[in-house]
Amino acid sequence: NKTVIPSDSMQLTGIEDGIRESVADLFWGTMTAVEDGLEWEWIKCKPSSARPFWLQEASGAGKELITYADFCRKTCKSKDEKKHALRRFTRVGQTVKEEMERLVKSAMRKLILKQDICNSKEAAEAGITGNTLNMIPT
Numbered sequence: 001n002k003t004v005i006p007s008d009s010m011q012l013t014g015i016e017d018g019i020r021e022s023v024a025d026l027f028w029g030t031m032t033a034v035e036d037g038l039e040w041e042w043i044k045c046k047p048s049s050a051r052p053f054w055l056q057e058a059s060g061a062g063k064e065l066i067t068y069a070d071f072c073r074k075t076c077k078s079k080d081e082k083k084h085a086l087r088r089f090t091r092v093g094q095t096v097k098e099e100m101e102r103l104v105k106s107a108m109r110k111l112i113l114k115q116d117i118c119n120s121k122e123a124a125e126a127g128i129t130g131n132t133l134n135m136i137p138t
Contacts, residue, residue, distance in 0.1 A: 024069035
């Protein structure tokens with residue numbers, strides 16, 4: 001489970017990037033060899049941080065279940081290629097990309113603070129300067 005969404009201005013990593021990478025870890029599929037390398041195919045199960053063992057048999061003989069994030073980590077040649085594939089969902093089909101984008105939008109909506117909170121004296125005293133909720137590990 002990911003409970004902290006990292007944001008790092010030095011590495012140009014924003015909150016949405018952290019959410020996108022987390023979403024990529026929730027979608028399960030299989031790898032298939034194709035002419036120019038490997039392809040990832042979503043098994044159309046609900047997003048989950050737990051491996052869907054009950055679907056292993058249905059995924060095909062000898063095909064290992066793998067998250068989209070792990071697929072990108074295994075198959076992308078450079079760090080930049082991996083970041084782009086993870087954050088933009090470039091190596092998936094249109095149907096799963098739409099599902100991933102829907103989940104990203106939902107998570108981002110939940111992190112937006114209400115306007116009256118953003119501009120409150122209490123927010124300023126707590127050091128909250130933006131309009132997104134920040135989770136701080138203790």
